[in-house]
Amino acid sequence: MARRIRRARDPLGLKRALSDRLLPGLVAAMALLAALALAGSRGAEALKERWQQGAAAAVTVQLPPEQAGRMEDAMALLRARPEVAWAEPVNPERMHELLRPWLGEVPALPLPSVLELRLHNTALDPAPLQRALSDAIPGAEVEAHGIWVARLAALARSVQGVALAVLALVIGVAVAVVAVATRAGLASRRQAIEILHDLGATQSDIAGRFARRIGLLAAGGALAGAAIAVPALAALSGLAAPLAGGMVQPWSALPWLDLALLPPVAGLIGWATAQLSVRRWLRRLP
Incomplete structure (x- = not known):
């Protein structure tokens, strides 16, 4: 059955x-x-x-060690620029954390002062910002990550x-x-x-x-x-x-x-x- x-x-x-x-x-x-x-x-x-949305909008500004005392001047100049939406200095402890994977315990060497900023428009050319910053603070460098x-x-x-x-x-x-x-x-x-x-x-x-x-x-x-x-x-x-x-x-x-x-x-x-x-x-x- x-x-x-x-x-x-x-x-x-x-x-x-x-x-x-x-x-x-x-x-x-x-x-x-x-x-x-x-x-x-x-x-x-x-x-x-x-x-x-992240790295493309980020721009890094480096001040040489001899210009470390002009951090406030750089901050005031950057925040006054119309194309800059936000700017903050990078904490030294964070710099050591970023360098530790490559250098281990970072030796007591003079490190450049670094600022992070974001632009309102990622398509903007950072060249004018570089010129203005270099005129005010010799040796300052602006590095945009947009191309990468x-x-x-x-x-x-x-x-x-x-x-x-x-x-x-x-x-x-x-x-x-x-x-x-x-x-x-x-x-x-x-x-x-x-x-x-x-x-x-x-x-x-x-x-x-x-x-x-x-x-x-x-x-x-x-x-x-x-x-x-x-x-x-x-x-x-x-x-x-x-x-x-x-x-x-x-x-x-x-x-x-x-x-x-x-x-x-x-x-x-x-x-x-x-x-x-x-x-x-x-x-x-x-």
Whole structure:
């Protein structure tokens, strides 16, 4: 009796024709690659925004050690400039902290006095500011970071483009894998399909059974791939934390929404691909 019930629920024998190991395993690998590509794209976008909004607007002013006593004059001149939005001196203790990774314990050497300032418009040319400051305080130097930030932003856009291209490639490969698996299932169950078709089973019924089976297998595989991606992405996020200022926790930086969407999207891709493949195959039957 139980055997008859199983046959009634699966008259095409799809559980035997469509393996619950091979297809989910391949989809899991595709989902892992898709998760890495999505995380790379999101991370590149976040870094680009951080660089453009942070370092691009920052300008550093250095006063030589012999001009250290003119810090107040430099501050007054900078704050009076219309293009300067904010200006503050860098604390000596912070200077030592910034230099410690390269010099260890900073020796008792005369260090230049450093000021940080931000411009109202990052596109402004800092040359007039440099001339005004040099005329007032000989030896003072203005260093704008906009050009380097622009190059880093271009690099981030390139990384983002590559990640999206990889994602498109992964989707294409996943569609091809599902199509091949569907055709293999059709070939192995050809006789049963022809019998049901001759008995009056519609294309929608046959295609729907294949699509549901493959959609569930694809969704399950993508769920496994997303689960594997979580610790890998957390480790990569921890490595990239210094680039984000070291303030972001690895687990909070993960693209949780993208990871949650992988199984239903993979299931939908599997379902749609199976529907199209089966219907095209059925149209060729006599």
